[in-house]
Amino acid sequence: MAQSSPSPPPSPAESHPSPLVEPVSLALESSKENQQPESLGLGLPPHSEGGKSTPSLMALHQPTTPLGIQELVAMSPELDTYAITKKVKEVLTDNNLGQRLFGESILGLTQGSVSDLLSRPKPWHKLSLKGREPFVRMQLWLNDPHNVDKLRDMKKMEKKAYLKRRYGLLSTGSDSDSPSTRSECVSPALASLDMCPYSQVKKPRVVLGAEEKEALRKAYLLEPYPSQNTIEMLASQLNLKTNTVINWFHNYRSRMRREVLMEGLPDNDTDAEHHSYSPSVTRSPQSDGEERRLQQPSGHIHSSRPLSANAALPHVKQEAIDREDEGEEGREGYMRQSRVQCFSMAVQFPQLKSEHEDSIAGCREPLLDSGKSPVDPVSFKASSEPCRSSLEVSLNSPSAASSPGLMMSVSPVPSSSAPISPSLPNPPSTSTNHSLDPNPLPPFQSPKLNRSTQRRNEKMANLNNIIHRLERAANREETLEWEF
DNA sequence: TTGGAGTCAATATC
DNA sequence: GATATTGACTCCAA
Numbered sequence: 001m002a003q004s005s006p007s008p009p010p011s012p013a014e015s016h017p018s019p020l021v022e023p024v025s026l027a028l029e030s031s032k033e034n035q036q037p038e039s040l041g042l043g044l045p046p047h048s049e050g051g052k053s054t055p056s057l058m059a060l061h062q063p064t065t066p067l068g069i070q071e072l073v074a075m076s077p078e079l080d081t082y083a084i085t086k087k088v089k090e091v092l093t094d095n096n097l098g099q100r101l102f103g104e105s106i107l108g109l110t111q112g113s114v115s116d117l118l119s120r121p122k123p124w125h126k127l128s129l130k131g132r133e134p135f136v137r138m139q140l141w142l143n144d145p146h147n148v149d150k151l152r153d154m155k156k157m158e159k160k161a162y163l164k165r166r167y168g169l170l171s172t173g174s175d176s177d178s179p180s181t182r183s184e185c186v187s188p189a190l191a192s193l194d195m196c197p198y199s200q201v202k203k204p205r206v207v208l209g210a211e212e213k214e215a216l217r218k219a220y221l222l223e224p225y226p227s228q229n230t231i232e233m234l235a236s237q238l239n240l241k242t243n244t245v246i247n248w249f250h251n252y253r254s255r256m257r258r259e260v261l262m263e264g265l266p267d268n269d270t271d272a273e274h275h276s277y278s279p280s281v282t283r284s285p286q287s288d289g290e291e292r293r294l295q296q297p298s299g300h301i302h303s304s305r306p307l308s309a310n311a312a313l314p315h316v317k318q319e320a321i322d323r324e325d326e327g328e329e330g331r332e333g334y335m336r337q338s339r340v341q342c343f344s345m346a347v348q349f350p351q352l353k354s355e356h357e358d359s360i361a362g363c364r365e366p367l368l369d370s371g372k373s374p375v376d377p378v379s380f381k382a383s384s385e386p387c388r389s390s391l392e393v394s395l396n397s398p399s400a401a402s403s404p405g406l407m408m409s410v411s412p413v414p415s416s417s418a419p420i421s422p423s424l425p426n427p428p429s430t431s432t433n434h435s436l437d438p439n440p441l442p443p444f445q446s447p448k449l450n451r452s453t454q455r456r457n458e459k460m461a462n463l464n465n466i467i468h469r470l471e472r473a474a475n476r477e478e479t480l481e482w483e484f
Numbered sequence: 485t486t487g488g489a490g491t492c493a494a495t496a497t498c
Numbered sequence: 499g500a501t502a503t504t505g506a507c508t509c510c511a512a
Contacts, residue, residue: 098499098500098501099500099501100500100501109490109491109492110491110492110493111493111500111501111502112491112492112493112494112501112502112503112504113490113491113492113493114501115500115501115502115503116490116491116502116503118501119501119502122489127489127490128488128489128490128510130489130490130491130509131489131490134490203506204494205493205494205495205504205505205506206505206506207494207495207496207504207505208504208505225486225487243506244505244506247504247505247506247507248504248505250487250488250505250506251504251505251506253487253488254487254488254489254490255503255504257488257489258489485512486511486512487510487511487512488509488510488511488512489508489509489510489511490507490508490509490510491506491507491508491509492505492506492507492508493504493505493506493507494503494504494505494506495502495503495504495505496501496502496503496504497500497501497502497503498499498500498501498502
């Protein structure tokens with residue numbers, strides 16, 4: 001915090017992420033001095049509420065507003081999170097203002113969170129109320145004509161405070177606003193010297209090695225939702241705590257899900273092509289919602305009842321479209337298409353199976369190349385879910401050739417979880433046996449789109465490979481040994 | 485109890 | 499030094 005006692009955040013009652021990061025009262029406060037009502041609104045899109053001020057916005061114009069940010073969020077019309085983050089980044093960059101300052105002063109978030117938000121904003125409709133809060137704050141801030149000035153002032157004050165602290169002009173205990181203060185205190189060096197009270201509570205951060213991550217990714221490909229048993233085995237094989245493995249799976253699912261949400265964004269400067277989530281290096285084409293809906297109702301997509309292709313695909317398409325979120329036609333349409341395409345490819349799999357009974361070795365390679373192109377985690381649940389409870393995974397490190405030393409023995413249940421329908425109508429611009437072809441599409445798109453498509457297809461191929469293997473195992477009741 | 489969402493904060497990278 | 503990544507954590511809902 002730049003100020004030792006910034007004015008209280010708009011909603012004192014609600015949770016602030018950290019005592020260290022208390023936002024100033026942002027635009028709410030600014031309304032006291034700049035009574036420019038139209039500039040303080042949330043930037044209502046024309047379609048929302050007829051473009052008129054909502055009660056929340058009206059309240060914003062009153063300095064004594066009793067409304068907290070949560071109320072504002074609850075009453076806020078849909079905001080374009082991408083546009084907001086884009087604009088915020090622009091303003092911050094143009095004015096040489098850092099994410100940390102902005103986050104702590106305006107959003108009440110730490111730098112890492114701000115970075116995350118700015119580079120990977122979720123669509124508004126995918127956000128919880130709490131998740132929308134920062135975007136409302138950003139919008140309010142953007143609408144404040146003096147936003148930059150205020151932030152600059154804070155920057156100056158923060159610098160002053162820092163210098164004072166640094167040169168002992170201020171008692172060290174008097175302000176805890178700067179993260180640097182704390183980080184100094186908890187630096188490993190100090191911690192190890194027991195010079196800091198925090199050292200007694202702070203655990204050293206676990207840093208997973210590349211091999212461990214790789215192994216976890218591969219395990220994830222097999223079981224995105226591993227059983228306790230699997231987790232424990234993974235943990236012991238990798239010499240990690242079970243909690244670490246659990247956390248890793250949580251985080252990975254969550255982050256992959258978010259990557260999926262980013263898929264098909266319009267070409268703002270957070271172009272989906274350019275900020276892929278590193279753990280996966282690539283992204284997945286399906287969303288969480290899709291994942292769930294595909295495994296839902298009467299079961300899974302892997303119905304044991306043979307479905308006619310012609311019946312299945314339109315149904316799936318319709319379902320995907322029906323449940324797809326309203327609005328954002330461009331993005332969503334794009335995502336929709338890829339999801340449907342991916343799904344339809346997945347359902348085609350049984351057909352492929354017969355064509356590639358002996359292709360396990362061949363299939364393995366793309367799977368193992370997960371650093372390059374892991375399968376869509378999100379969609380994977382849909383595909384793997386039926387097998388989930390039936391996958392017995394055992395790890396035998398010594399026998400594995402690759403470095404993490406992991407081997408899984410997969411013993412799926414018999415065919416109740418098995419395959420779906422055979423041939424489906426081919427999605428446009430894909431070939432009939434594309435699922436094992438890493439680059440099935442002709443380069444008919446722009447280089448950027450083409451790369452994206454290729455990547456997506458690789459992922460689809462991987463997904464199908466996995467499904468293929470699971471299906472085979474299920475059908476043959478055989479045990480597959482999956483090498484890591 | 486489990487999983488998703490959101491976040492912190494240490495660390496890595498630019 | 500600023501930003502990105504990521505393991506860990508809290509909260510909440512099912």
